[in-house]
Amino acid sequence: MPLTTEQIELRDAARDFAAANLGRDLEARDRRGAEDAGDWLGDWRKCAEYGFLSAQLPVEYGGRRMSVSSTVAMLEGLGMGCADNGLTLAVNGQVWAVTEAIKTFATDEQAGRWLPGLGDGSLIGSDGMTERDSGSDAFALKTTAERVDGGYVLNGEKILIGLAPRCDIALVFASTDPAAGRWGVSAFIVEAGDEGFERGLPDSKMGLRTAPLGGLTLENCFVPEDRLLGGEGDGGAIFQHSVEWERCFIFASHVGSMARQLEQCVDFAGRRKVFGTAIANHQSVGNRLADMRLRLETSRLMLYHAAEMKDRGEPCTMTAAMTKLHISEAFVANSTDALRIHGGAGYMTETGVERDLRDALGGVIYGGTSDIQRQVISAILMGGRA
Incomplete structure (x- = not known):
């Protein structure tokens, strides 16, 4: 491809x-x-x-x-x-x-x-799904949307929401029929100026620190009927659609980061001399460079395979899970290898090498943890068999 x-x-x-x-x-x-x-x-x-x-x-x-x-x-x-x-x-x-x-x-x-x-x-825009007691169990929502004259009143709290502290609009998932479970979830567009809608301050986190992450609070927040996305009960389908696209492609730029990272490592390993020769000539370092290139190329193949499937209009639930799982873990592995190649210099903040590792670790959590991706893949393989 x-x-x-x-x-x-x-x-x-x-x-x-x-x-x-x-x-x-x-x-x-x-x-x-x-x-x-x-x-x-x-x-x-x-x-x-x-x-x-x-x-x-x-x-x-x-x-x-x-x-x-x-x-x-x-x-x-x-x-x-x-x-x-x-x-x-x-x-x-x-x-x-x-x-x-x-x-x-x-x-x-x-x-x-x-x-x-x-x-x-x-x-x-923010995507407001995650709650304190849901996380991997995405549809265990406590945020509710009660039908009233002219719209809905939303109550609940979302956490770990990307762009939340700076968002102008938020795609908020709430339960309009709690007894129906995921089939009672609906999606709403909430705007920053809506009364009862509060954006939290940016959370302090391990990596990806330049990207604002925070919470959203809805307290008797009225949302007009014309801001219901889809129909009542369509929130589950909207979320599944959204998360499939996200898992396929949220790492598109991180694949580019892996390429930049490898180029930096090749340059450093060619210049840094130990025991009278460039460290690239030592087998342990050369092996790491080879592994980094292999992970980069397999990540690219999976990323663009998913893109071609989407261009053809094909469903790709398993491909999405495999793509997200592979690239997220490849980025962590490559970042760890980059740190080892750079040694003490890589541990210092001015090189940016340690920052890539901190940033990469978040990828095994957001968008569905690596364990969830493995669960999705195995469930499809088993085809519902006990």
Whole structure:
């Protein structure tokens, strides 16, 4: 599944743009986290202006209507050129989890209301599913939506929500019929100015510190009926659609990060001399470089295989789980190898090597843990057999 010449050009142009314009003062911003909105929003707007956020949108909403494969190529280039893994994750999170869901399930009026802003960066969107007592059991929701005249009243709390502290809109999943379980879940678009809707402060976390993460609180929050996405009870289907896209492609830029990481390691291993020779000539280091390249290429193959399936309109639940599982764990393994290759220098914050490892570890949790992906794969293999 080689990339076309056009897709290679898209990827390389995105890489060059990102290298020249994004990720400045990253060490200092990583220390500060996402509390300084100016730091984060500046690069976010640059990403929007370049077209990363709108690549998948129809032309009538300000997009480029690119194929999935071409969009993935461009986002891989973003990761190759930008060392800010938090920023690249945030971009992918909005593109694949929020914008994709609204694009697919919105009415024409809803699409015209929110898609242009999501594409041009004037709107930041969050995907509000996770709760304190749900997590991997995604549909064990306690957030409720009670039908009232003209709309719904939402009550509940969401946690660990990407972009929540800065979001202008949130795709919130709530139970309209608790007795029906996942078939009683509905999806709503909540806006930042809605009374009773509160965005939490950015959480302090191990890695991906430049990407704001936090909670959402809804206390007697009235949401008009025209902000119900799909129909009542469609929330489960909307979430499953969204999470399949997210698992397939949220690592598009992190594959680019793995390529950047390998290039950095090859350069260092060729320059660093120990016992009178470059460390690349020592078998243990050479083996690590070879393993890093192997993981990068297998990750690319899985990423673009999933993209081709989506371009053909094929369902890919198992492929999504395998892609997310493989790339997330490959990024951790490559980041660990990069740290070992760099030795003491890699342990120091100024090199950025240790930051990649901290950033990579989050990938085995968000979007469904590695254990959940294995459970999805094994359940499909068993086909419901006891």
